[in-house]
Amino acid sequence: MTEATASSRTAMIEMIKVTKRYPPNVTALDDISVSIASGEMFFLIGRSGAGKTTLLKLLCNMERPSNGLIEVAGMNIHQVTGNKLAKLRQKVGVAYQDFRLLTDRTVAENIAISMEVSYKQPQIIRNRVRSLLAQLQLEDKHDILTGDLSRGEQQRVALARAVANSPTLILVDEPTGNLDAISTAQVMELLIRSHNSGATIIIATHDESIYRHSTHRIMEIKNGRIASLSSGDGQGWPNVVGARDGAGATGGSGDRI
Amino acid sequence: MNFWFSIFRQTGRNLRQTWPTLLMTCLTVSLSVLIFSFFYLIYLNMLSAGDKASHQLRLVVYLEEEPSPALQEQLRRKISQFDQVQEIKFISKAEAFNRFADQLGDNRDVLTDMPADFLPASIEVTPLKTLRGLSQIQLFSEYLATLPGSQKVQYGQKWVERFYSFTQLLSIVVLLSGFLLILTATFMVASTIRLTILGRQEELELLKLVGATNNYIRTPFLLEGILLGLTGSLMGLASLYALFHWTTRHLSGTGFLDLFTFTFFPPGVLFTIICLSIILCTAGSYTSMQKFLRI
Ligand SMILES: Nc1ncnc2c1ncn2[C@@H]1O[C@H](COP(=O)(O)OP(=O)(O)O)[C@@H](O)[C@H]1O
Numbered sequence: 001m002t003e004a005t006a007s008s009r010t011a012m013i014e015m016i017k018v019t020k021r022y023p024p025n026v027t028a029l030d031d032i033s034v035s036i037a038s039g040e041m042f043f044l045i046g047r048s049g050a051g052k053t054t055l056l057k058l059l060c061n062m063e064r065p066s067n068g069l070i071e072v073a074g075m076n077i078h079q080v081t082g083n084k085l086a087k088l089r090q091k092v093g094v095a096y097q098d099f100r101l102l103t104d105r106t107v108a109e110n111i112a113i114s115m116e117v118s119y120k121q122p123q124i125i126r127n128r129v130r131s132l133l134a135q136l137q138l139e140d141k142h143d144i145l146t147g148d149l150s151r152g153e154q155q156r157v158a159l160a161r162a163v164a165n166s167p168t169l170i171l172v173d174e175p176t177g178n179l180d181a182i183s184t185a186q187v188m189e190l191l192i193r194s195h196n197s198g199a200t201i202i203i204a205t206h207d208e209s210i211y212r213h214s215t216h217r218i219m220e221i222k223n224g225r226i227a228s229l230s231s232g233d234g235q236g237w238p239n240v241v242g243a244r245d246g247a248g249a250t251g252g253s254g255d256r257i
Numbered sequence: 258m259n260f261w262f263s264i265f266r267q268t269g270r271n272l273r274q275t276w277p278t279l280l281m282t283c284l285t286v287s288l289s290v291l292i293f294s295f296f297y298l299i300y301l302n303m304l305s306a307g308d309k310a311s312h313q314l315r316l317v318v319y320l321e322e323e324p325s326p327a328l329q330e331q332l333r334r335k336i337s338q339f340d341q342v343q344e345i346k347f348i349s350k351a352e353a354f355n356r357f358a359d360q361l362g363d364n365r366d367v368l369t370d371m372p373a374d375f376l377p378a379s380i381e382v383t384p385l386k387t388l389r390g391l392s393q394i395q396l397f398s399e400y401l402a403t404l405p406g407s408q409k410v411q412y413g414q415k416w417v418e419r420f421y422s423f424t425q426l427l428s429i430v431v432l433l434s435g436f437l438l439i440l441t442a443t444f445m446v447a448s449t450i451r452l453t454i455l456g457r458q459e460e461l462e463l464l465k466l467v468g469a470t471n472n473y474i475r476t477p478f479l480l481e482g483i484l485l486g487l488t489g490s491l492m493g494l495a496s497l498y499a500l501f502h503w504t505t506r507h508l509s510g511t512g513f514l515d516l517f518t519f520t521f522f523p524p525g526v527l528f529t530i531i532c533l534s535i536i537l538c539t540a541g542s543y544t545s546m547q548k549f550l551r552i
């Protein structure tokens with residue numbers, strides 16, 4: 001904490017000593033401190049019930065932390081309200097674990113929503129929707145109601161909606177849970193494309209196949225605590241402390257917490 | 258520009274999704290506008306008829322005998338003491354006889370056997386136009402009756418009394434139907450918007466999550482309220498106009514409506530009714546949003 005932000009890259013996410021308790025007494029996250037750089041791709045892994053979804057929910061302000069500080073893009077998101085919060089959320093794309101698709105709307109309408117709220121031009125929206133559907137090989141589903149899709153298709157539509165508005169932060173919860181190997185590859189390709197164009201991406205998953213060979217940082221959560229935080233290679237994070245024990249280090253600029 | 262495009266698209270979606278309910282609400286609003294404006298139109302026309310009639314209102318004081326010019330002057334002063342009047346006119350027995358004969362026209366020969374002074378002399382008092390209201394006219398007539406030598410005062414009491422009690426009743430009906438209009442417009446619209454909001458919690462929730470501003474979420478509902486108020490009042494007034502048109506057409510020959518000219522609302526009143534119902538409906542939609550839209 002003493003020589004913070006010495007890094008050449010600014011932090012997209014700062015979580016300091018964050019705890020989340022659900023009533024009556026479930027501690028979903030316990031003393032989490034981590035710093036994620038702008039433009040980083042970051043894996044969040046752990047068994048079911050470890051607290052991955054809770055962490056993502058805290059980051060997109062769907063839940064409030066019981067303790068601790070969370071900053072996204074330099075703003076304490078739990079103090080931002082009104083139009084400022086709306087503007088911030090337009091810059092954060094989330095693919096929820098439960099998708100949150102509007103099942104009585106078409107695939108195209110679902111994907112368009114995130115762009116409509118930031119007043120993109122209809123022509124731009126149409127083109128973007130078509131190109132995303134093409135990348136996910138869902139072209140023929142353009143006018144199908146999302147309620148009629150298979151789980152795997154719904155999952156990809158949810159992902160397309162998350163990345164559609166070219167957000168600077170993309171939170172993805174179990175993106176490959178219902179997918180075969182080929183679809184998984186397409187999804188990862190789409191995410192990597194967003195990553196290459198500068199977006200910060202956090203992927204919560206228990207699918208080993210998508211992070212096994214990755215060079216990015218991987219944080220494992222166990223029972224709400226940080227179990228391990230691997231150092232990524234080539235991520236411009238020179239002083240990462242590869243702590244092996246839970247609450248040890250965050251790796252962010254080598255801060256000891 | 259893009260903001261309004263998005264808002265209209267969103268409103269269009271709402272309309273498409275909930276149009277049966279909206280249609281019912283719109284019909285209810287237009288029906289209550291129709292009821293209110295129907296009574297209000299009659300009331301306004303009664304008022305203006307009463308206005309015209311009271312301009313023509315004259316009190317006739319029948320005298321026991323023909324007053325001499327000096328007495329006429331005294332009576333004139335006495336009358337003016339009560340209140341300023343527009344005109345005081347003395348009618349001698351001979352004048353009364355001639356007038357009556359003129360009114361009879363071709364049948365005037367029935368008067369040949371009558372003495373030329375069988376009709377009483379009288380004073381015709383035209384009150385100032387500011388003298389309004391039944392009680393004031395009554396007071397004035399009571400005063401005139403106390404003049405020495407006066408026999409009887411006439412001004413069509415029965416007619417005036419009925420007219421005033423009718424307009425009074427009508428004004429209560431107008432108030433009641435106005436109250437009905439307020440209730441239906443605000444409560445019906447509020448419950449419609451409430452249904453829309455509750456039926457789309459999921460979508461509104463998602464809109465918030467993807468960063469829709471409050472205005473983006475709210476404005477369509479406000480627009481719905483405005484639209485309901487506008488179409489509701491337009492439909493109500495249009496059907497009133499059709500009714501008005503039909504009535505004046507079919508009853509104009511029968512002499513019933515010849516008593517006074519029946520006119521439709523002037524543009525100012527039309528405008529006010531439309532604005533009023535828009536405001537009421539928007540208020541209804543606003544209260545629902547305040548209660549059920551968690552943003
Ligand atoms: N809304 C909630 N109320 C109570 N407990 C919850 C709630 N959401 C999650 N939990 C609990 O918090 C823990 C972490 O859940 P979650 O973040 O969904 O884990 P993961 O996404 O890693 O599977 C679990 O024990 C879960 O039961």
Ligand SMILES: [Mg+2]
Pocket residue numbers: 049052053054097173
């Ligand atoms: Mg989860």
